[in-house]
Every structure is written in structure tokens, then in C-alpha cells.
Amino acid sequence: MTINAADLMQLVILPTLGYLGVESEAASKLLLGTAAQESKLDPFCNCGQGIGIYQITSQQHRAAWDEYLAFRPDLASSVRGLASQHQFLKNPDQELLLNLAYSTAIAWIIYLQADCQLPEADDIDALSECWENSFCHHQYETGHSQDFVNCVQSCCAAA
Numbered sequence: 001m002t003i004n005a006a007d008l009m010q011l012v013i014l015p016t017l018g019y020l021g022v023e024s025e026a027a028s029k030l031l032l033g034t035a036a037q038e039s040k041l042d043p044f045c046n047c048g049q050g051i052g053i054y055q056i057t058s059q060q061h062r063a064a065w066d067e068y069l070a071f072r073p074d075l076a077s078s079v080r081g082l083a084s085q086h087q088f089l090k091n092p093d094q095e096l097l098l099n100l101a102y103s104t105a106i107a108w109i110i111y112l113q114a115d116c117q118l119p120e121a122d123d124i125d126a127l128s129e130c131w132e133n134s135f136c137h138h139q140y141e142t143g144h145s146q147d148f149v150n151c152v153q154s155c156c157a158a159a
Contacts, residue, residue, distance in 0.1 A: 003053070008032060012100045032155050033152035033155060036151035037148045038050065052103045054135075056107060060106075061093055061106060063113070079102070082105050083102050110134060110135055116134045124152050131148050
């Protein structure tokens with residue numbers, strides 16, 4: 001099951017970034033491209049080593065909390081506010097699969113944690129570089145940066 005790119009952008013990515021105080025076309029394109037590249041917009045994708053629409057690994061998830069959010073209590077509180085009250089305490093990784101707003105926030109945190117310097121929104125090659133340096137699991141063959149560019153271009157045209 002895939003999600004329409006326009007719906008993901010309008011109903012999940014933009015509201016989540018807005019909730020986190022981020023107003024950036026580049027950030028929204030980066031996240032849309034990440035979801036398209038990592039899971040082909042399938043929130044239940046079992047296509048790699050990660051979980052959910054962004055294919056975030058358990059290690060990335062834990063590092064986002066332990067190495068970044070732990071030192072930013074206000075942001076941590078906002079991100080925690082997106083998670084379900086009880087399930088998060090039982091199995092936090094399941095939030096990455098079942099909660100699109102939460103997984104979007106964690107994907108954004110991964111980019112913040114990597115100190116990704118956002119380029120201009122229309123610089124798709126630079127967005128691809130940001131993805132490759134910050135998020136990419138390196139399971140791809142050669143040409144994966146171009147694949148990301150293609151995903152962003154096709155998704156943004158649809159969104």
C-alpha cells in the first residue's frame with residue numbers, strides 16, 4: 001500500500017514540520033524524497049533494514065533520542081507529544097511503523113542530528129547530497145543519488 005505523494009506532503013509532512021516550528025520548502029522536499037527513496041511511499045514497507053515509510057533503523061531511532069533529543073528538552077517534548085501515550089513506552093520502534101507524524105519528526109531529527117545544511121528548495125542535487133550524507137543506509141547500488149533526485153522530481157510534480 002502506498003501513499004499519494006500530495007497527501008503525504010499536505011497531511012503529514014507540512015503539518016509535522018509546522019508543529020516542530022520548521023517552515024522550509026527544502027525540508028519538506030527532503031522528507032518527501034526520503035520517503036519516496038527509502039520505501040517508495042509505502043508506510044508498511046519491509047524492503048530494507050529500517051522501519052516504516054522512512055526506513056529508520058532502531059539504531060537511528062535510539063541515537064536520535066540518546067544523542068540529540070536528550071540535550072534538547074523542548075524539542076524532545078514536542079516529538080514525544082506526537083507519539084501514542086502507552087505504545088511508545090512498550091515498543092517505541094512501532095511508532096515508526098504506525099505513526100506517520102512521529103516517524104516524520106524522527107526523520108527530520110536525523111537530518112538535524114547530522115547537521116544537514118539545507119540548500120535552496122529547487123537544488124535537488126544538493127538535497128540528494130544531504131540525504132546521502134545524513135540518511136542513506138548505503139544499501140543502494142551506484143547511482144543512488146540520481147535515484148533520489150528522480151524520486152524528488154516525480155513526487156514533487158505529483159504533490
